[in-house]
Amino acid sequence: MIALPSPTTAVSRLAALALLTCALLALVNLPLQDFAPGWLLALCGPGLLLGRLPRATAQWRRALLATALQAAALWLALRFAGPMSRPAALAGTILPPLAFVTARQQDTDGALGLFLSFCVLLVGVILDGMHVPLVVGYGVAACVALRATAHLAACRVSRPAPAAMPARPARHLVASALGLALPCLVAAFAVERTIGLVPSPSRTASAPDVGLGDTRRRVGLDDSFELDGGRGALSDLAGEQLVRVRSVDGDAVPADLYLRSGFFAVPGLDRWGIGELSARAASGGSDHVLRRAAPAVPVVWLEIERFAGARNFVFAPPGTVEVQGVDGLAVDGEREWLRQIDGSRPGSYAVGYQDLPPPTDTPVDPRAGRLGLLALPGDLDRVPFSRLLAEWRVDHEPLAAAQAIADGLAQHCRYDRIDPTGPYGHALENFLFATGDRRGYCMHFASAAALLLRLRGIPCRIGTGLYGGGPDPREAGARIYGSQHAHAWVEIPFRGRGFVVFDPTPAAERGQRMPSQLDRGGTLADVAQRERGPAADPWRALVDFVLQPWLLLLALVLALASTLWPTGGSERPTVAPPPVARSARRLLARLLRVLAERGLARGHGQTLEQYAAALRRGDRLAPEFAAAFAAYQEVRFGGCPFDAARERTLQRALEVAAQLPASAVDQAEGAAGQA
Amino acid sequence: MATSSSSVELTLRGKVVAWLTALAAGAAWLGDDANARLAAAMLAAPLVVDFVAKQRRLHHTEVQVAARRAVAGAPFVDHLTLVHRGRRGARECLLSEPRTMRYEPPLMLGTLRPGAPMRVALRGRSLQRSHVLERVFVLMSVWPLALFRSRAVITVATDFVTEPARVPLSAEVVQALAEQQASPRDHAVAVGLEFHSLREQLPHEDARGVHALRSAALGTLVRRVTRGRLPHTVGLVLDLRRPPGRPLYQGSRRFEWSLGACASLVAWLRQRAAQILVLVLDERSERFLVQGPAQEHELLTLLAEAQPTAHRALPPDVFDQLLRLEHCFWIPAGAYTASPEIAAMPRTVTVVGGDFE
Numbered sequence A: 001m002i003a004l005p006s007p008t009t010a011v012s013r014l015a016a017l018a019l020l021t022c023a024l025l026a027l028v029n030l031p032l033q034d035f036a037p038g039w040l041l042a043l044c045g046p047g048l049l050l051g052r053l054p055r056a057t058a059q060w061r062r063a064l065l066a067t068a069l070q071a072a073a074l075w076l077a078l079r080f081a082g083p084m085s086r087p088a089a090l091a092g093t094i095l096p097p098l099a100f101v102t103a104r105q106q107d108t109d110g111a112l113g114l115f116l117s118f119c120v121l122l123v124g125v126i127l128d129g130m131h132v133p134l135v136v137g138y139g140v141a142a143c144v145a146l147r148a149t150a151h152l153a154a155c156r157v158s159r160p161a162p163a164a165m166p167a168r169p170a171r172h173l174v175a176s177a178l179g180l181a182l183p184c185l186v187a188a189f190a191v192e193r194t195i196g197l198v199p200s201p202s203r204t205a206s207a208p209d210v211g212l213g214d215t216r217r218r219v220g221l222d223d224s225f226e227l228d229g230g231r232g233a234l235s236d237l238a239g240e241q242l243v244r245v246r247s248v249d250g251d252a253v254p255a256d257l258y259l260r261s262g263f264f265a266v267p268g269l270d271r272w273g274i275g276e277l278s279a280r281a282a283s284g285g286s287d288h289v290l291r292r293a294a295p296a297v298p299v300v301w302l303e304i305e306r307f308a309g310a311r312n313f314v315f316a317p318p319g320t321v322e323v324q325g326v327d328g329l330a331v332d333g334e335r336e337w338l339r340q341i342d343g344s345r346p347g348s349y350a351v352g353y354q355d356l357p358p359p360t361d362t363p364v365d366p367r368a369g370r371l372g373l374l375a376l377p378g379d380l381d382r383v384p385f386s387r388l389l390a391e392w393r394v395d396h397e398p399l400a401a402a403q404a405i406a407d408g409l410a411q412h413c414r415y416d417r418i419d420p421t422g423p424y425g426h427a428l429e430n431f432l433f434a435t436g437d438r439r440g441y442c443m444h445f446a447s448a449a450a451l452l453l454r455l456r457g458i459p460c461r462i463g464t465g466l467y468g469g470g471p472d473p474r475e476a477g478a479r480i481y482g483s484q485h486a487h488a489w490v491e492i493p494f495r496g497r498g499f500v501v502f503d504p505t506p507a508a509e510r511g512q513r514m515p516s517q518l519d520r521g522g523t524l525a526d527v528a529q530r531e532r533g534p535a536a537d538p539w540r541a542l543v544d545f546v547l548q549p550w551l552l553l554l555a556l557v558l559a560l561a562s563t564l565w566p567t568g569g570s571e572r573p574t575v576a577p578p579p580v581a582r583s584a585r586r587l588l589a590r591l592l593r594v595l596a597e598r599g600l601a602r603g604h605g606q607t608l609e610q611y612a613a614a615l616r617r618g619d620r621l622a623p624e625f626a627a628a629f630a631a632y633q634e635v636r637f638g639g640c641p642f643d644a645a646r647e648r649t650l651q652r653a654l655e656v657a658a659q660l661p662a663s664a665v666d667q668a669e670g671a672a673g674q675a
Numbered sequence B: 001m002a003t004s005s006s007s008v009e010l011t012l013r014g015k016v017v018a019w020l021t022a023l024a025a026g027a028a029w030l031g032d033d034a035n036a037r038l039a040a041a042m043l044a045a046p047l048v049v050d051f052v053a054k055q056r057r058l059h060h061t062e063v064q065v066a067a068r069r070a071v072a073g074a075p076f077v078d079h080l081t082l083v084h085r086g087r088r089g090a091r092e093c094l095l096s097e098p099r100t101m102r103y104e105p106p107l108m109l110g111t112l113r114p115g116a117p118m119r120v121a122l123r124g125r126s127l128q129r130s131h132v133l134e135r136v137f138v139l140m141s142v143w144p145l146a147l148f149r150s151r152a153v154i155t156v157a158t159d160f161v162t163e164p165a166r167v168p169l170s171a172e173v174v175q176a177l178a179e180q181q182a183s184p185r186d187h188a189v190a191v192g193l194e195f196h197s198l199r200e201q202l203p204h205e206d207a208r209g210v211h212a213l214r215s216a217a218l219g220t221l222v223r224r225v226t227r228g229r230l231p232h233t234v235g236l237v238l239d240l241r242r243p244p245g246r247p248l249y250q251g252s253r254r255f256e257w258s259l260g261a262c263a264s265l266v267a268w269l270r271q272r273a274a275q276i277l278v279l280v281l282d283e284r285s286e287r288f289l290v291q292g293p294a295q296e297h298e299l300l301t302l303l304a305e306a307q308p309t310a311h312r313a314l315p316p317d318v319f320d321q322l323l324r325l326e327h328c329f330w331i332p333a334g335a336y337t338a339s340p341e342i343a344a345m346p347r348t349v350t351v352v353g354g355d356f357e
Helices: A007-028 A037-051 A059-080 A086-092 A095-104 A109-128 A132-156 A169-197 A201-206 A233-237 A382-391 A398-412 A427-433 A442-455 A524-531 A538-546 A549-564 A581-597 A608-617 A623-636 A644-659 A662-674 B012-031 B034-053 B171-179 B212-218 B252-271 B293-305 B340-344
Strands: A218-220 A241-247 A258-264 A271-273 A287-289 A299-306 A320-324 A329-332 A337-340 A348-354 A461-467 A479-482 A486-494 A498-502 B004-010 B061-064 B068-071 B075-084 B093-096 B118-125 B130-141 B148-163 B194-200 B222-227 B233-239 B275-281 B286-290 B327-332 B348-351
Touching: A007 A095, A007 A109, A007 A132, A007 A169, A037 A059, A037 A086, A037 A095, A086 A109, A095 A109, A109 A132, A109 B034, A132 A169, A132 B034, A169 A549, A169 B012, A169 B034, A258 A486, A382 A398, A382 A427, A382 A442, A398 A442, A398 A486, A398 A498, A427 A442, A442 A461, A442 A486, A461 A498, A581 A623, A581 A644, A608 A623, A623 A644, B004 B012, B012 B034, B034 B148, B061 B148, B068 B075, B130 B293, B148 B293, B171 B252, B171 B327, B171 B348, B212 B222, B233 B252, B252 B275, B252 B293, B252 B327, B275 B293, B286 B293
Parallel strands: B068 B148, B233 B275, B233 B327, B327 B348
Antiparallel strands: A218 A271, A241 A299, A241 A479, A258 A461, A287 A320, A299 A348, A320 A348, A329 A337, A461 A486, A486 A498, B004 B148, B061 B075, B075 B118, B093 B130, B130 B148, B194 B222, B275 B286
């Protein structure tokens, strides 16, 4: 005869398997460059070993063994795998208990193991960013583990009723847990977006909220190195690939190519605004000529491939004469501003531009004043700025002035991706005038240079976009740009030339390369598939629509409201009295009413027994009343029929009660009161 | 009228997760940190799903249970019929009755399908002598993720009598009983009961009847079975009055023991087919003759409801019928052992529990 495993055993195995899956997914999510396999083995091995140790071993022996094993494993890892980074070492303290709890497989360890694996998963996300498939897989496994531990906890404190449990509880549990996993993931997404919608104090201080359709676009100086003040679509990608640029002629894309996506013209000491725009929808289908090409200078054609996160932007190098392959383009020709209004989707478009030499004797554009490119902040204290201009011998000639300012900034300030600090109330003043370490990044260099140029009467603005990029490993000459290549520079308008780039940021610091998915082993095809493919898919559009935060928030609110909505009282079950008891109750009610009229009212909340006892204490319980009460109780609770004898008993009590004189009762009450 | 209600509350695990969620959400809000936001979202998601999926109509479950008589402290098994009237099935419910299942684990039910009756056997043990007209059941479920607990209190109108716990009678009482049994004259060689045969000892029986030699020889407990004849009617006075000047609610241990002794004595006498004329001395003297199961149940119900009463003098005609009986047992449950009525009884009176300390 084969002994079948008990249902609880099967569920225990399922819980252990789900917990193990969670732990493995959390470990896989850790970055390999921070957690070398040797270190992982050293941090998890002793815990795994101790978890499988028989529990009969004395506790102090196990503690001693754990200490010795862990120390030896760490020493070996330090010797053969090299040192660990500090965050990794801090995060590694969670791994031994996780391994121990996972290996021990006790019922009570389920919740603890889940929590520890969740912490490890978060460490991986913090160190290496979020890998959506791993996190989703972890969520599903965690749902199964939670469901199984909940079932085990209920079984542990109870006694199962025979045949109450399903025949295959583990399979049943997996099915129900998988059914819960999807709502859990949707709820997580909704909560994440909801929290993101709540205005944060730190976000308010650093980067104001901007909308894509707002013409008065602003960006914070103390913002992190993101476009559009951290609230645009670019920032959603968290530093991955945005565009891929290749030359149509097959030449190499210049490494110092600027790709402009926007500008800021309204000055400020803390943040700049975009100012007024006179954008109009470009006509002519998908091909747009922006300006007449200068003679004797070749037009270089670039193919720019946008990925999903960059679909709302049109990147074009300064000096662009024509754009092809973009539908629904909004153009402000004077300001050289391009944006795809709606219906934008990732895809390729072509840009033709001229790499014109620097203007030597060309005057600045006279329309610059009308465009507000000479405006200064209202609260600007000009004295220290003028002192700097004098110190750096800044001339009124645009190019010479720009060069002098760039040299002065390079000597006066230091590039660092840290916000400037100091005693002043504005970031820009701290960047320029703080004593000691004056540091900042491209936005501060560009802002300072633009203000100094305007103080010298040279119109200018801040251009933002991408710079530098990285070589495309799949195609020679092509370059990949991500939000880590976002950059800011200064643009000076010249007559007949448009806006010419002047970059005050030290050349060695422009568009610093940061680790990206390609460096971590991903192929461009994977990236392109992730970024581009789904958006062209109608299913993706549907998913995008469904996953909009407001829709999810609405669904969440509706679900909560439906669960909290009060239900009607009529649905509540009532214990139906036997039908024969109704006439008995009517007679009893009449008896009680007559007694109340005689001054023997039943107290509020008084049971029939208490009422009878009260009457007995006052010597007012006639035998007929007691018999009537007993007859009613027998019918109501004793399951006895309301036969003729009991009915006579109640009728007799009713007659006796009716014969009670009210005065006699009052006298009796008076006598009782005196007693 | 029976009413039911239900509530949803956080479990310990849910409280921990809620606190962690609040901390993570606070950090995400203050720092505008994407990682903290992710942590808060992943922690909040099971809370939200568990709260939304929680079964809130557990109180729509109807419990049908028959009237029950139990002895205080003695285990019993109740057969209940559960009918869930909600729209969806109730899953993984734990059923318990706090009054009778203090030391018993709750019963794990499977899925209660709407409208489908489920019969379950519930083990219980009522510890307190009582007579209640409604029973309270608690239906609890942590399905699906055990972060919230759904709890329904279901009250059912039914008759539940917990009789006093039976107690072993003292040797004097047993001896008095034996002496009062009149054996058939043709077989009687001595006063008292006659040895009849042997049979196996039952758990509830007095160990003093065990035949030591035969038990040792057979390896199992064997009991002497005796037969005799009791007087046709035995008197029993249950005095619930407290002594004069003594507080009403003191000496509850003696009171409970006396009620148990009364129940044991009645059971012993009824096993021998004796009629018992019971006189209960409380606020008003009640007298009834126990000559069948119905009267026995009535007496036991009275014992289940009995409370000590203040001292009062008795009218002289109370003992009229008892005076005609050959033997009478007097149980001073209210500790009024110096009652002058005991001495006034002309025939033999055995005071049960007079030396109780």
